Amino acid sequence: MYKSKGKESASGNWMKVMRQNGMLYYFAIVVMLLMVDLSEGSRRLDIETQNLEVQKQLNKFNKPPVKTIKSPDGDIIDCVHMSHQPAFDHPLLKNHTIQMRPSYHPEGIFGMSKTSNLKKKTRPNTQLWHSKGRCPEGTIPIRRVKQEDLLRASSIERFGKKKHKSFPKPRSASPDLITQTGHQHAIAYVEGGRYFGAKATINVWKPQIQQPNEFSLSQIWLLGGSFNSDLNSIEAGWQVSPDLYGDNNTRLFTYWTSDAYQATGCYNLLCSGFMQINNDIALGASISPISGYKTNQYDISLLVWKDPKEGNWWMQFGNDYVLGYWPASLFSYLVDSASMVEWGGEVVNLESDGLHTTTQMGSGHFPDEGFSGASYFKNIQVVDDSNNLRAPDDLGVFTEQSNCYDVQLGKDGGWGNFFYYGGPGRNPDCP
Ligand SMILES: *[C@@H]1O[C@H](CO)[C@@H](O)[C@H](O)[C@H]1NC(C)=O
Ligand SMILES: *[C@@H]1O[C@H](CO)[C@@H](O)[C@H](O)[C@H]1NC(C)=O
Numbered sequence: 024m025y026k027s028k029g030k031e032s033a034s035g036n037w038m039k040v041m042r043q044n045g046m047l048y049y050f051a052i053v054v055m056l057l058m059v060d061l062s063e064g065s066r067r068l069d070i071e072t073q074n075l076e077v078q079k080q081l082n083k084f085n086k087p088p089v090k091t092i093k094s095p096d097g098d099i100i101d102c103v104h105m106s107h108q109p110a111f112d113h114p115l116l117k118n119h120t121i122q123m124r125p126s127y128h129p130e131g132i133f134g135m136s137k138t139s140n141l142k143k144k145t146r147p148n149t150q151l152w153h154s155k156g157r158c159p160e161g162t163i164p165i166r167r168v169k170q171e172d173l174l175r176a177s178s179i180e181r182f183g184k185k186k187h188k189s190f191p192k193p194r195s196a197s198p199d200l201i202t203q204t205g206h207q208h209a210i211a212y213v214e215g216g217r218y219f220g221a222k223a224t225i226n227v228w229k230p231q232i233q234q235p236n237e238f239s240l241s242q243i244w245l246l247g248g249s250f251n252s253d254l255n256s257i258e259a260g261w262q263v264s265p266d267l268y269g270d271n272n273t274r275l276f277t278y279w280t281s282d283a284y285q286a287t288g289c290y291n292l293l294c295s296g297f298m299q300i301n302n303d304i305a306l307g308a309s310i311s312p313i314s315g316y317k318t319n320q321y322d323i324s325l326l327v328w329k330d331p332k333e334g335n336w337w338m339q340f341g342n343d344y345v346l347g348y349w350p351a352s353l354f355s356y357l358v359d360s361a362s363m364v365e366w367g368g369e370v371v372n373l374e375s376d377g378l379h380t381t382t383q384m385g386s387g388h389f390p391d392e393g394f395s396g397a398s399y400f401k402n403i404q405v406v407d408d409s410n411n412l413r414a415p416d417d418l419g420v421f422t423e424q425s426n427c428y429d430v431q432l433g434k435d436g437g438w439g440n441f442f443y444y445g446g447p448g449r450n451p452d453c454p
Contacts (some may be wrong), residue, residue, distance in 0.1 A: 077173050084168040094152035096309045099167040102158035113295035115352045126332040129406045151311040164305035183293025185284045209422040209430040209444040210367030213415040217360040220328030220406030226320050227313045229273050230383035237371040237382045238264035244365040247356030254283040255357040259325050272309040281354050299347035317395050328406045366400045379453050385445025390431035401441035414440050427453035
């Protein structure tokens with residue numbers, strides 16, 4: 024008994040070790056399987072989290088529509104009740120009473136003599152989605168953000184915001200600044216006064232973009248404050264931006280920021296801020312038709328001005344469409360007035376292949392080609408401190424590399440103050 028017990032106990036010990044090792048082995052396998060399963064699970068979890076994040080953002084952008092219109096360019100235009108628009112998500116605008124019209128509309132020398140420019144015949148412009156329907160009264164058209172738009176963005180959080188500080192800063196432009204920001208401009212500007220608005224008629228083109236994360240735009244800037252982290256900016260014009268829109272179409276756009284493109288502001292209605300009242304024009308929608316080289320020229324007129332009573336900055340498209348306004352409460356410096364106005368083009372130059380980008384500005388042709396060859400801004404005006412539209416006093420011009428993109432001022436009876444601008448980007452003189 025003792026013996027056997029001893030034996031038994033010896034073999035019991037041995038069995039125990041075996042069992043323990045076996046357990047260890049078994050345990051190791053379980054741990055390994057668990058790890059595989061966990062990483063599989065966390066991958067699935069990552070995808071689910073991203074889907075949730077995308078869905079959350081989409082719900083923020085896309086408000087429940089009263090009616091939906093499918094545009095021929097693939098856009099979906101949602102007609103959203105005016106009181107459900109994104110602006111009302113802004114903490115400062117929760118109690119905002121929407122203004123249905125500006126208290127004041129600036130007047131001035133306007134709609135110049137047409138007969139003096141018979142040779143320079145231009146035509147009006149509208150939006151492509153109009154061919155498929157219109158939004159009812161009381162609603163506003165909003166370009167729907169699709170899932171693929173967000174997935175294309177480098178950051179879901181910053182979708183609809185500018186990636187770089189991209190304001191042209193005429194006086195201190197140095198080669199350092201150019202390579203640092205990768206943005207190039209050809210602009211005209213005024214500074215040194217107090218400006219309460221700006222206007223111009225811009226012809227519309229479809230510049231070629233070398234790669235999707237570059238863009239080309241033509242716009243008006245109203246700037247307030249210094250060129251520091253608190254710069255205020257209101258911007259409007261046309262742009263081609265494959266990353267933002269998923270195609271190469273030319274689109275009407277706006278932008279605003281009150282902190283130099285950091286946390287505040289965005290393109291179009293892609294954040295809360297701009298208060299739209301118009302049911303005809305969608306921000307971010309394709310403009311049609313566009314100008315052709317040495318054929319028909321099409322242009323758009325943009326006017327941005329400050330309502331002297333309410334302090335809001337209003338925007339008008341063409342002669343007929345008052346689109347809405349940026350509430351004064353969004354801004355610091357622009358609560359008072361703009362200290363600088365700029366008109367012109369901007370492109371992103373990523374030099375991805377070590378050479379200057381081939382992304383075009385304007386028509387892609389230099390200013391010296393003139394009407395129907397080069398792109399133009401005409402009837403350039405500012406709103407002065409008595410709220411009148413008038414010609415700016417001293418227009419300056421600025422471009423980082425005139426061999427790539429250039430600008431040329433002019434003045435005549437029909438076009439008032441104007442300039443031709445743009446260029447092809449990379450060429451023998453701009454390697
Ligand atoms: C909006 O109104 C409510 C109730 O009157 C008030 O408590 C709140 O502070 C207001 N919010 C803003 C941003 O003015
Ligand atoms: C946009 O244009 C580029 C060439 O400039 C082309 O490679 C690309 O396929 C176009 N993208 C779309 C969506 O049409």
